[in-house]
Amino acid sequence: MRGIVESEEILPIPDEPIWIKKRAIEKCRDPSWSMIEKESVIRSFTLTAPYLPKYLWKFWERDLKKMGIRWPIFLRIISTQHRAVEKWVEGKLSWDELAGAIRGEVLDLNKGR
Numbered sequence: 001m002r003g004i005v006e007s008e009e010i011l012p013i014p015d016e017p018i019w020i021k022k023r024a025i026e027k028c029r030d031p032s033w034s035m036i037e038k039e040s041v042i043r044s045f046t047l048t049a050p051y052l053p054k055y056l057w058k059f060w061e062r063d064l065k066k067m068g069i070r071w072p073i074f075l076r077i078i079s080t081q082h083r084a085v086e087k088w089v090e091g092k093l094s095w096d097e098l099a100g101a102i103r104g105e106v107l108d109l110n111k112g113r
Contacts (some may be wrong), residue, residue, distance in 0.1 A: 010066075011103045014059040014064045016095035020051050024089045052085065055079050057104065067110045077105045086106055 024045040027033050033041050046052045053075055059062070064074060078085075084101050087093035 009061050010063040011106060012075070013096055013099040013103065017052065017055045018056065020046055021089050023051075028051060039082075039086050042086050046085050046089060047074065047079055056099070060106075064106065068108070069106065069109065073109075074106075077109065078102055080105060 024042045027045050028041050036044075056078070057071065057074060064070075068084040069077075076113050081098070081102050084093055084098050088095065
């Protein structure tokens with residue numbers, strides 16, 4: 001089957017992007033964003049293309065392309081983990097847990113191909 005890749009060496013978990021987390025926290029505390037729900041602010045500063053998706057794509061691009069997963073699909077995969085991203089920003093979930101959950105979604109999709 002095209003695109004199936006199974007190995008613990010694919011999609012290694014990169015270093016935690018602390019700057020993304022800090023930016024989301026700063027924006028949550030910024031009075032100019034106070035009229036928007038905290039969860040929406042977090043999503044705006046983590047899940048939009050230039051932040052977490054771009055960060056992970058940079059590290060995983062070769063493996064993702066081998067699996068036949070392109071950028072638009074990857075964006076959808078990450079968006080399914082929005083609650084986990086919120087927990088990560090709030091310190092309720094570790095980076096390894098979050099990145100592992102996203103990695104798991106990618107691998108599950110890959111198995112279904």
